[in-house]
Amino acid sequence: MKEPIIAPSILSADFYDIGSAIRHVEESGCPWLHLDIMDGHFVPPITFGHKMIADIRAKTELFLDAHLMIEEPERHINAYIESGADAITFHLEACVHSHRLIQSISRAGIKAGISIVPSTPVSNIVPLLEFLDLVLVMTVNPGYGGQKLIPFCLQKVEELRRIREQRGLHFLIAIDGGVNAKSISDIVIQQPDVLVIGNAFFNAQDRKQFVADFRNAWTSPIGNID
Numbered sequence: 001m002k003e004p005i006i007a008p009s010i011l012s013a014d015f016y017d018i019g020s021a022i023r024h025v026e027e028s029g030c031p032w033l034h035l036d037i038m039d040g041h042f043v044p045p046i047t048f049g050h051k052m053i054a055d056i057r058a059k060t061e062l063f064l065d066a067h068l069m070i071e072e073p074e075r076h077i078n079a080y081i082e083s084g085a086d087a088i089t090f091h092l093e094a095c096v097h098s099h100r101l102i103q104s105i106s107r108a109g110i111k112a113g114i115s116i117v118p119s120t121p122v123s124n125i126v127p128l129l130e131f132l133d134l135v136l137v138m139t140v141n142p143g144y145g146g147q148k149l150i151p152f153c154l155q156k157v158e159e160l161r162r163i164r165e166q167r168g169l170h171f172l173i174a175i176d177g178g179v180n181a182k183s184i185s186d187i188v189i190q191q192p193d194v195l196v197i198g199n200a201f202f203n204a205q206d207r208k209q210f211v212a213d214f215r216n217a218w219t220s221p222i223g224n225i226d
Helices: 015-028 050-057 077-082 098-107 120-130 151-167 184-190 209-218
Strands: 005-008 034-036 063-069 087-092 112-115 134-137 171-177 193-197
Touching: 005 015, 005 209, 015 050, 015 171, 015 209, 034 050, 050 063, 050 077, 063 193, 077 087, 087 098, 087 193, 098 112, 098 120, 098 171, 112 120, 120 151, 134 193, 151 171, 151 184, 184 209
Parallel strands: 005 034, 005 193, 034 063, 063 087, 087 112, 112 134, 134 171, 171 193
Antiparallel strands: none
């Protein structure tokens, strides 16, 4: 089984010392950095915007995975395209003309992703799958770190894998929310391609070992982390 891409989310990092947080990600061997942009409308909190991404881009070669949890993302997309993000994922629930926005992102040479909250079924995005590079399945209700994974959301991963295989598509399947040592055995069964991890990564005493343990769990018969 192919090892997952582990994408630490700086939502769980110390915003006073973002530079150190990025170094921890680099030193752990993770290739992606997940960037949660929240506007206080689509989700209650406010985090940061495109300038933060641009400033991070200037300091790291990590793959920058921008997750827009904002209403009307099409109004702000040019700023995020210009920020230097490698992938931009927006929420189906926040955008009326999703196909058009996917096209705008793709034409800029950036990976285009779409995300769905727990209450949104996979069937709502089936017409868009052939145009996507990434589907982000929220396994918690978005907005806050440290939540417990909602088990039924993992069924969407299985459904997406089946559709991808049947239609010969190539999008990555990511999950975000409640990914930790307690939930990994359930996650391994569904085999998502990308694991967005916040609190569990940044609270680990040895982050490099944490990543190694997760990768080892992927090949364990029962997906355990000792």
